[in-house]
Amino acid sequence: MRVAIFAMGTRGDAQPAAIIGAELVRRGHEVVLGVPGDLAGFGIRMGLDTASIGVDAHEFMGSEEVRAWLASGDLRKIMNGFGRYKRQWAERIADAMADISTGTDLIVSGVTIEDEAACIAEWRGVPMACLHHAPMRANGDFPFFIASTRRLPRVVNRLMYPAVEFAGWRALAADVNRLRARLGLRPAREPTPRRLARAGSTEIQAYSRFLVPELADWGQRRPLVGFLTLSPEQRRLLGEHQLDPAVDQWLDEGEPPAYFGFGSMPVLDPPRILELLSTVADRLGLRALVSGAWATTGVSADRRVCVVGDLDHDTVLPRCRIAVHHGGAGTTAASVAAGLPTVVCSVIGDQPFWGARLERLGIGASLRFSEMSERALVAAAVPLLAHEPRERAARLATRLKTENAACRTTDVLEEIHKS
Numbered sequence: 001m002r003v004a005i006f007a008m009g010t011r012g013d014a015q016p017a018a019i020i021g022a023e024l025v026r027r028g029h030e031v032v033l034g035v036p037g038d039l040a041g042f043g044i045r046m047g048l049d050t051a052s053i054g055v056d057a058h059e060f061m062g063s064e065e066v067r068a069w070l071a072s073g074d075l076r077k078i079m080n081g082f083g084r085y086k087r088q089w090a091e092r093i094a095d096a097m098a099d100i101s102t103g104t105d106l107i108v109s110g111v112t113i114e115d116e117a118a119c120i121a122e123w124r125g126v127p128m129a130c131l132h133h134a135p136m137r138a139n140g141d142f143p144f145f146i147a148s149t150r151r152l153p154r155v156v157n158r159l160m161y162p163a164v165e166f167a168g169w170r171a172l173a174a175d176v177n178r179l180r181a182r183l184g185l186r187p188a189r190e191p192t193p194r195r196l197a198r199a200g201s202t203e204i205q206a207y208s209r210f211l212v213p214e215l216a217d218w219g220q221r222r223p224l225v226g227f228l229t230l231s232p233e234q235r236r237l238l239g240e241h242q243l244d245p246a247v248d249q250w251l252d253e254g255e256p257p258a259y260f261g262f263g264s265m266p267v268l269d270p271p272r273i274l275e276l277l278s279t280v281a282d283r284l285g286l287r288a289l290v291s292g293a294w295a296t297t298g299v300s301a302d303r304r305v306c307v308v309g310d311l312d313h314d315t316v317l318p319r320c321r322i323a324v325h326h327g328g329a330g331t332t333a334a335s336v337a338a339g340l341p342t343v344v345c346s347v348i349g350d351q352p353f354w355g356a357r358l359e360r361l362g363i364g365a366s367l368r369f370s371e372m373s374e375r376a377l378v379a380a381a382v383p384l385l386a387h388e389p390r391e392r393a394a395r396l397a398t399r400l401k402t403e404n405a406a407c408r409t410t411d412v413l414e415e416i417h418k419s
Helices: 010-027 037-045 057-061 064-071 075-088 090-100 113-123 154-183 192-199 233-239 245-253 270-284 313-319 328-337 351-360 374-385 387-402 405-418
Strands: 002-006 030-035 049-052 104-109 130-133 202-205 258-261 288-291 305-308 322-323 344-346 364-370
Touching: 002 010, 002 090, 002 113, 010 030, 010 037, 010 104, 010 130, 010 322, 010 328, 030 090, 030 288, 037 049, 037 387, 049 090, 049 154, 057 064, 057 075, 057 351, 064 075, 064 104, 075 154, 090 113, 090 154, 090 270, 090 364, 104 405, 113 154, 113 192, 113 313, 130 192, 130 405, 154 192, 154 305, 192 288, 192 322, 202 270, 245 305, 258 313, 270 305, 270 374, 313 328, 322 374, 328 344, 328 351, 328 387, 344 351, 344 374, 364 374, 374 387
Parallel strands: 002 030, 002 104, 030 049, 104 130, 130 202, 258 288, 258 322, 288 305, 322 344, 344 364
Antiparallel strands: none
């Protein structure tokens, strides 16, 4: 079987795609990974045939305008801006995806490039599987996280999804149909999720049934496979398996610290944020381990704060007391798997959903990154340092270890090919 896997966005989008690709290759299948050019290293270092989809992730996410939108939490501007960016490079993206998909038997796509991938799959006459990192389709248990994370009546939750889908379709229809015309396909008159449902496409839910037990039996089309996490060998291939000896020594010097990390999310004023996190840690009676490319690495003079770049969450987080991060699915998986109570400071996408989930499971708290303050962080973190949240987090971590998302996902993809 030859599989084309497409992802567009940040590391949180490209890395799970590469993990699936690596397992497919291990089983003897052919894989080509299509990602933004500046994220191709994830696939290349993991031994995958990897190609650029014609754009760079940092070109959009790293612009000053987009960073300001993200920091303010202005979802409408972010989504409109992302749409304009894809529209600007639509022909380049389409040409790249067409080339990458040559000779494939199956297409797998992340949600941010799902509309384009669905058109390419239809044009190629091959099945498509979607990769979702949070619930994206109608159900009675959760509202669409783009609109709300509150507890609402089941009928309201269900009605919200088609409303959001058709609102999105009004903005996307012209772009999708330009691509379809370019491919020689008839115009589409309904949103991509509707067309995928009619085609019976599988939508893989790449998150844990233990965090979202309400959807554990969502149906054959939407299997919950668990979080797609790196193996120790994949960490080694990415060069992230060795902890800096200075950081290792710092961790050993005192009590477990509070971990702070915001992934690819923007930090517009690094000195202010670093001072804020240091103050919060002091008020919690903890040292601070701060991870991010936005601050100068090193250890403070009083040895209370250690700033590092990217690190191996699997190695470091079990040595911490509490985690504070942006709530991306991958980082959420890492902090929960480490048994850490977690404060989510969400920015965009599914991050508010994961913050709300951890809060309702009694192992976390949730606030917006744009509302992050000393008072808010301390108020969110203090209850999580109690015995009960830590015990609940530890029990949940044990359950997560029973899941093997890469194997389960590959089983599902092989079944699609056989059917």
